Amino acid sequence: MNLIDIKNVYKIYNEGLDSEVRALNGVSLQIDRKEFVAIIGASGSGKSTLMNVIGCLDIPTYGEYALDGEEITELTDRELSRIRNKEIGFIFQGFNLIEDLTALENVELPLIYRGTRPSERRGLAERALEKVGLADRMQHHPKEMSGGQQQRVAIARALACKPPIILADEPTGNLDSRTSADVMALLREMHSEGSTVILITHDDGIAASAERVVRIKDGQIIADSASHTGEETP
Amino acid sequence: MRLIQSFRIAFKAILAKKGRSFLTMLGIIIGVAAVIILVSLVQGYRDQMMDYWAKQGENKIQIDYYLWGSSKSLDEELYTYCQSLDEYIEGVTPSASIWGGNISHGTKRLQDSQVFLGSDQYSICSGFVLASGRDLSYVDVKNANRVCVLGDYAKEKLFNYQDPIGKNILIKGERFTVIGVYKPLYGTDEGNGNDEWMHQYYDGAVVVPYTVKRILEPSMQINAFIVKAKDKESTTKAISYLGNWFSARISQDNGYYDVSSSNTYIDSTNEETRMLKIVLGGIAGIALLVGGIGIMNIMLVTVKERTREIGIRKSIGAERRTIVGQFLIESSVLSFVGGLIGIAVGALGTVVLGKVLFNMTLYPSMGIGLGAAGVSVLIGIIFGAYPAIRASGLQPVDALRGE
Ligand SMILES: Nc1ncnc2c1ncn2[C@@H]1O[C@H](COP(=O)(O)OP(=O)(O)OP(=O)(O)O)[C@@H](O)[C@H]1O
Ligand SMILES: [Mg+2]
Numbered sequence: 001m002n003l004i005d006i007k008n009v010y011k012i013y014n015e016g017l018d019s020e021v022r023a024l025n026g027v028s029l030q031i032d033r034k035e036f037v038a039i040i041g042a043s044g045s046g047k048s049t050l051m052n053v054i055g056c057l058d059i060p061t062y063g064e065y066a067l068d069g070e071e072i073t074e075l076t077d078r079e080l081s082r083i084r085n086k087e088i089g090f091i092f093q094g095f096n097l098i099e100d101l102t103a104l105e106n107v108e109l110p111l112i113y114r115g116t117r118p119s120e121r122r123g124l125a126e127r128a129l130e131k132v133g134l135a136d137r138m139q140h141h142p143k144e145m146s147g148g149q150q151q152r153v154a155i156a157r158a159l160a161c162k163p164p165i166i167l168a169d170e171p172t173g174n175l176d177s178r179t180s181a182d183v184m185a186l187l188r189e190m191h192s193e194g195s196t197v198i199l200i201t202h203d204d205g206i207a208a209s210a211e212r213v214v215r216i217k218d219g220q221i222i223a224d225s226a227s228h229t230g231e232e233t234p
Numbered sequence: 235m236r237l238i239q240s241f242r243i244a245f246k247a248i249l250a251k252k253g254r255s256f257l258t259m260l261g262i263i264i265g266v267a268a269v270i271i272l273v274s275l276v277q278g279y280r281d282q283m284m285d286y287w288a289k290q291g292e293n294k295i296q297i298d299y300y301l302w303g304s305s306k307s308l309d310e311e312l313y314t315y316c317q318s319l320d321e322y323i324e325g326v327t328p329s330a331s332i333w334g335g336n337i338s339h340g341t342k343r344l345q346d347s348q349v350f351l352g353s354d355q356y357s358i359c360s361g362f363v364l365a366s367g368r369d370l371s372y373v374d375v376k377n378a379n380r381v382c383v384l385g386d387y388a389k390e391k392l393f394n395y396q397d398p399i400g401k402n403i404l405i406k407g408e409r410f411t412v413i414g415v416y417k418p419l420y421g422t423d424e425g426n427g428n429d430e431w432m433h434q435y436y437d438g439a440v441v442v443p444y445t446v447k448r449i450l451e452p453s454m455q456i457n458a459f460i461v462k463a464k465d466k467e468s469t470t471k472a473i474s475y476l477g478n479w480f481s482a483r484i485s486q487d488n489g490y491y492d493v494s495s496s497n498t499y500i501d502s503t504n505e506e507t508r509m510l511k512i513v514l515g516g517i518a519g520i521a522l523l524v525g526g527i528g529i530m531n532i533m534l535v536t537v538k539e540r541t542r543e544i545g546i547r548k549s550i551g552a553e554r555r556t557i558v559g560q561f562l563i564e565s566s567v568l569s570f571v572g573g574l575i576g577i578a579v580g581a582l583g584t585v586v587l588g589k590v591l592f593n594m595t596l597y598p599s600m601g602i603g604l605g606a607a608g609v610s611v612l613i614g615i616i617f618g619a620y621p622a623i624r625a626s627g628l629q630p631v632d633a634l635r636g637e
Contacts, residue, residue, distance in 0.1 A: 112242065
């Protein structure tokens with residue numbers, strides 16, 4: 001059984017209107033445990049939409065999505081919350097940090113919802129921030145940090161929980177090549193420790209470091225390096 | 235566990251958003267404080283009026299009469315009649331004063347003095363209590379003796395705390411002997427400005443037998459009297475007897491008369507302040523409403539921002555009820571603290587404004603304060619929890635867009 005099993009999924013905005021947008025237009029995708037997958041595609045091609053569906057942040061308009069054998073459209077709010085909290089570490093394209101909380105508090109937040117004891121929680125959060133090179137910025141608020149630093153706080157927040165699935169929506173989008181390399185190294189480390197990593201990127205170079213590359217265009221998968229039947233586009 | 239979590243998150247959120255937390259509380263503080271101050275000031279005014287009437291003495295009957303074109307006086311007759319009503323009446327005295335000019339004792343002066351023309355029952359009717367010496371007697375009145383009793387302020391001005399009994403003072407150039415001193419009717423120990431004025435006016439009294447008007451102001455007619463009745467019922471009875479007595483003697487053709495009691499003033503003061511209270515209660519209600527709308531606005535303006543925050547919290551695994559719990563706790567704490575501060579500010583404002591505006595020591599009306607606090611706390615909680623209740627049901631992506 002695949003960890004992620006997406007079958008013929010559609011995400012349609014303003015369905016039936018002139019302004020109808022098919023952000024996902026019949027996507028099927030299977031991802032196994034411990035894979036390292038890069039999703040690549042042009043802007044507006046539906047990468048983030050697909051990632052949101054995978055991360056249980058959005059539900060498809062049509063189609064089926066089973067995560068670890070559980071059909072997510074049939075889960076309650078509580079069960080979905082548990083999955084988002086325990087199974088998935090989501091790194092957003094737009095960081096999505098809470099402005100009023102410090103870096104450390106932001107990283108601690110998922111651990112609070114998990115019910116981790118305060119002493120343990122703090123240690124985990126601090127270690128995650130050290131890992132992304134922000135040991136000296138723990139008490140800073142997002143506004144007081146550069147885009148790249150905010151990006152790294154968001155990464156630390158996703159890593160602190162050591163979730164089995166890491167979903168990263170352009171995690172290197174705001175970083176210079178050196179820090180990009182650091183972030184990629186972090187993701188590879190998570191992968192080598194047993195996490196499944198799914199990564200969105202524009203950058204073919206970064207995609208090249210993944211085991212598997214999925215290409216998406218206009219809401220459809222047009223190439224998948226793991227696919228036996230599909231043909232790789234050059 | 236989940237509750238502790240919600241509390242922890244809520245307190246973090248309050249502290250993190252000091253500016254907005256303060257603005258939210260400000261609406262409640264202003265609303266609650268305004269209500270308390272307005273209502274307490276009216277209450278204080280009423281209490282002071284009641285106090286005034288109590289000092290003036292309840293169960294007093296004022297009599298005014300006049301006979302056109304006749305020098306005939308009903309005084310003696312009225313006086314005798316009042317003695318016959320002793321079942322209801324404790325005393326009767328003319329109610330008249332003349333301007334005494336500068337009353338003096340040696341070099342000491344009492345300026346712009348009022349000389350009160352009284353009977354031997356003057357003190358009963360005016361509420362004065364003798365401090366030393368003796369009061370006016372029947373004989374003093376009958377013989378028009380040149381004697382006087384001084385109020386506390388008059389004594390202080392003329393004798394500066396010396397014993398005045400037996401000493402002489404000059405009233406309009408005539409020599410009068412001081413036979414007694416009254417205790418102050420309006421104490422000055424509170425340093426109360428309004429009472430200070432009352433003290434100078436009432437306790438500045440120099441009371442002489444009314445019969446000496448022959449010497450001091452021969453042309454003057456006495457046509458007002460004060461009767462002190464025993465209690466409320468006696469007041470009513472005495473008024474009707476006196477009314478009958480006058481109607482037998484005075485008609486519209488030859489004069490007028492008026493018999494009324496201070497009890498009616500007390501009733502009308504009550505009525506007046508009740509009206510004032512309703513009006514100010516309305517104004518206070520509007521203040522509360524405005525405060526409430528203020529709270530509502532701040533809460534609603536931040537819905538977008540808060541919706542995004544809720545989206546973030548949901549996407550990292552917060553459950554719906556944890557989020558709603560957090561927001562409920564957050565807005566309850568803010569509202570309660572705001573309510574408490576509002577009560578404190580209102581209480582303080584009442585005391586300070588009472589001193590500054592009226593020079594009175596006012597006590598805040600706490601019942602009203604609690605009511606106002608209750609209402610605004612409710613508004614705060616409802617509108618504080620509203621974004622959470624709405625947004626926590628959205629898909630995280632939709633909440634993240636903050637719509
Ligand atoms: N709420 C929405 N309403 C209408 N259309 C939407 C909405 N969200 C996304 N879309 C549309 O869906 C399409 C896919 O969007 P998506 O965010 O998945 O693109 P993307 O591949 O992540 O692009 P980028 O690389 O720029 O992040 C876009 O055309 C976008 O305009
Ligand atoms: Mg995107």
